[in-house]
Structure formats: C-alpha cells, structure tokens
Amino acid sequence: MEEKAKAEQKKIGMTETWLKKHRLLYNGATRHPLIISIRDGTINTASFKTWLAQDYLFVRAFVPFVASVLIKAWKESDCSGDMEVILGGMASLEDEISWFKTEANKWGISLSDVVPQQANKNYCGLLESLMSPDAEYTVAITAFWAIETVYQESFAHCIEEGSKTPPELKETCVRWGNEAFGKYCQSLQNIANRCLQKASDEELKKAEVMLLSVLEHEVEFWNMSRGNV
Numbered sequence: 370m371e372e373k374a375k376a377e378q379k380k381i382g383m384t385e386t387w388l389k390k391h392r393l394l395y396n397g398a399t400r401h402p403l404i405i406s407i408r409d410g411t412i413n414t415a416s417f418k419t420w421l422a423q424d425y426l427f428v429r430a431f432v433p434f435v436a437s438v439l440i441k442a443w444k445e446s447d448c449s450g451d452m453e454v455i456l457g458g459m460a461s462l463e464d465e466i467s468w469f470k471t472e473a474n475k476w477g478i479s480l481s482d483v484v485p486q487q488a489n490k491n492y493c494g495l496l497e498s499l500m501s502p503d504a505e506y507t508v509a510i511t512a513f514w515a516i517e518t519v520y521q522e523s524f525a526h527c528i529e530e531g532s533k534t535p536p537e538l539k540e541t542c543v544r545w546g547n548e549a550f551g552k553y554c555q556s557l558q559n560i561a562n563r564c565l566q567k568a569s570d571e572e573l574k575k576a577e578v579m580l581l582s583v584l585e586h587e588v589e590f591w592n593m594s595r596g597n598v
C-alpha cells in the first residue's frame with residue numbers, strides 16, 4: 370500500500386517503482402555473466418549452444434502461456450487494446466520458433482534430442498501455474514512484461530556502442546534487443562501499470578512476488594549455460 374501510494378504520488382507506474390526497489394535482482398537477470406560474456410566477446414560456443422537449445426524448449430512452453438494471457442485479457446481486461454498487443458506478441462512467436470530451428474541447424478544442434486534441464490522445467494512450471502484460470506490477469510501480465518523485458522534489456526546491452534559481440538551472435542542479440550521489441554515491452558509495461566493501479570493490495574503483493582520469481586528464474590535460466598564454462 371505504501372509503495373502504491375508512493376508510485377501514485379510520483380505519477381510513475383508500479384513496475385518502475387518495483388524495478389528501483391529490486392534493482393539488484395533485476396541487474397542480476399539483465400547483466401548476467403553470460404550476457405556480459407556475449408557483450409565482451411569471450412563467450413564460449415558450448416554455453417551459447419546450451420542456452421539456444423534450452424530456450425527453444427522454453428519458447429514452446431511460452432506460446433500456450435501467452436495464449437492464456439490473451440484469454441484472460443478477453444475475459445478480464447477493461448481495455449480492448451490489450452488483446453492486440455498480446456496477439457501481436459503471440460504472432461511473432463511463430464517466427465521465433467522458426468528462427469530457433471534455423472539457428473539450431475547452423476550450430477549443429479538436434480532440437481528433437483534436447484532434454485530440458487531442471488531450471489528450465491522449474492521456469493516452465495511457473496508458466497503453467499499462471500495458465501490456471503485462477504491466476505489473475507494482473508499477475509499474469511506482470512509476469513509476461515517481466516519475462517519479455519529481461520530479454521530486451523539483456524540483449525540490447527550486447528548491441529550497444531562499444532560492445533564486442535561476435536558477428537555470429539549479432540542476429541540473436543538484435544532479435545530481442547531491437548527497438549521494435551523495446552516498444553512492445555513498453556506496451557506490455559503500460560498494460561501492467563494500468564492493471565496494477567486498479568489492483569487490490571492482495572493482488573499487488575502477488576504481482577510483486579511474481580516479478581521477483583520471474584527474475585530469479587531468469588537468473589537460474591542463464592546459469593544453466595555456466596555448466597559449459
């Protein structure tokens with residue numbers, strides 16, 4: 370309640386307030402050693418391949434999650450524009466899955482043989498819990514925004530001026546680090562802020578806990594690649 374009042378007072382959104390409050394964990398997710406190693410060009414191939422293979426499985430689970438958010442928007446949202454934003458995100462996942470297949474081919478990865486690691490299973494489990502009709506739209510959209518934003522901020526860092534990202538990884542970084550993806554994340558953040566503004570204290574608490582959970586899972590997800598360092 371106090372945080373909400375503060376956010377309202379400063380006329381900024383709840384999500385911005387939370388990102389400031391949990392800056393350390395957010396930086397842990399968006400400036401992970403794997404991302405830093407891409408940016409400074411010291412990444413090893415095995416780490417990248419582990420990430421690529423595991424993320425393909427994650428994205429396959431992400432599609433039904435986004436579909437479930439779309440259903441919640443249809444049932445619970447008071448703004449018709451939400452559906453278009455979410456639908457746009459879903460549509461681009463088709464292209465993303467094709468991209469993973471092409472990229473895996475390039476790196477000699479057989480995607481049908483990839484086994485999900487524990488951190489990936491845990492993260493997909495979180496997505497599944499959010500797919501329940503009992504999970505509120507506000508909580509699910511907060512998670513959705515956070516999941517997309519971590520990738521946007523992470524990969525944008527790898528294409529900023531001064532980065533030494535290897536040319537063969539540039540395309541990966543641009544995929545999530547580009548401006549259009551940034552605008553899409555901003556649209557998700559606006560939706561989340563609007564929902565959070567109207568949320569009960571109980572819902573607000575659940576959404577904040579969900580944000581922390583997403584950030585922790587993102588760190589664990591990056592950590593999977595460290596087994597190859």
Ligand SMILES: Cc1ncc(CN)c(N)n1
Binds near residue numbers: 427590
């Ligand atoms: C683990 C993870 N987090 C986020 C994204 C971005 N959709 C992703 N592909 N994978």
